[in-house]
Amino acid sequence: MTTLIRTTSFWGFNELVSQLGGQSESLLRQYHIDPRLLGDEEAHVPLRSFIEVLEHAALVLDCPDFGLRMAQYQDVHVLGPIALIVRSAATVGQALEEIVRFIGYHSPGIRLELDSCEPQTSRLRIDIRLPGALQQRQLHELALGVAHNTMKLLCGSSFRAQSVLFSGISPLPAARYRRYFNTSVFNGQDCNALVLHRDQLEQAIELQDPLLYRTMVQYLSAYAARPQDLRSQVEFLILRMLPTQRCRLPLVAEQLGLHERVLQRRLAERGSGFEDLLEAVRRERADCYLAERNMAMSQVAGLLGYSEQSVFNRACRRWFNMAPRARRRQLLERQ
CATH class of the missing domain: 1.10.10.60 (Homeodomain-like)
Incomplete structure (x- = not known):
């Protein structure tokens, strides 16, 4: 069965490709993606095609930080109804746990884990579950960029992760990542993750709404997995x-x-x-x-x-x- 992803993950793609002098429709059609689907928030495309078009765009447009640039257009709202749960949760930690729980609604090929590996820190780990060798750096960087933007939305604009971990070795200079994440960034790690302090997870969410939270959790619980x-x-x-x-x-x-x-x-x-x-x-x-x-x-x-x-x-x-x-x-x- 083909692993899919919601087309909201393409937010910013057309704008960024245009800024870089490319033709987004041409790039999409090379990977059998109908450009009209990008206007439908309920549509899906194969996850493999999404990964491949990001890598190809980065290559042909000579933009090695394509994923990071695209992340600037996105935050938790790309996740659709999951965003309502996140914005109405009681604490940041609870919000992240619900993203982990329901991420399969957005794409069953994305795996998240909130790993409390140390007494004072937790890792929000991001993994792509797709068989076969496939370059995924752009998607990993897009996903971590979106996670960072989501934390800024929940914690405030002054949010700063303790560190950011990448499993690959990037050709980008370290300064590019430090400029985006405003923290220490390490390549060649055993996972892709934001390292968060416990105090950040305990922070209350200002817009918490118990009724909406309960309703949306109930809404997704029985149907998160197709x-x-x-x-x-x-x-x-x-x-x-x-x-x-x-x-x-x-x-x-x-x-x-x-x-x-x-x-x-x-x-x-x-x-x-x-x-x-x-x-x-x-x-x-x-x-x-x-x-x-x-x-x-x-x-x-x-x-x-x-x-x-x-x-x-x-x-x-x-x-x-x-x-x-x-x-x-x-x-x-x-x-």
């Missing part, structure tokens, strides 16, 4: 696409690499249809969201993919024979 059977894959995509209000059969089929008629036929062979699955997922998630006492009804409707509250009201009466507020009271009484 399941294998077709029905579960469709349910996974429905859940992921509902908040975008663009959850339609053609888009789901496209994500699976199938024609919509083929997808309908295969679902029918398994005793279900797309609209039936969509309805079932919405009904199940409606109960989860309504059980949150303080979640606004407009927010529930939006998370379920409805652009208008009245449409959600009608759906709720269809499912439960009662209005949303009555259903909430019923669920809270059961609790």
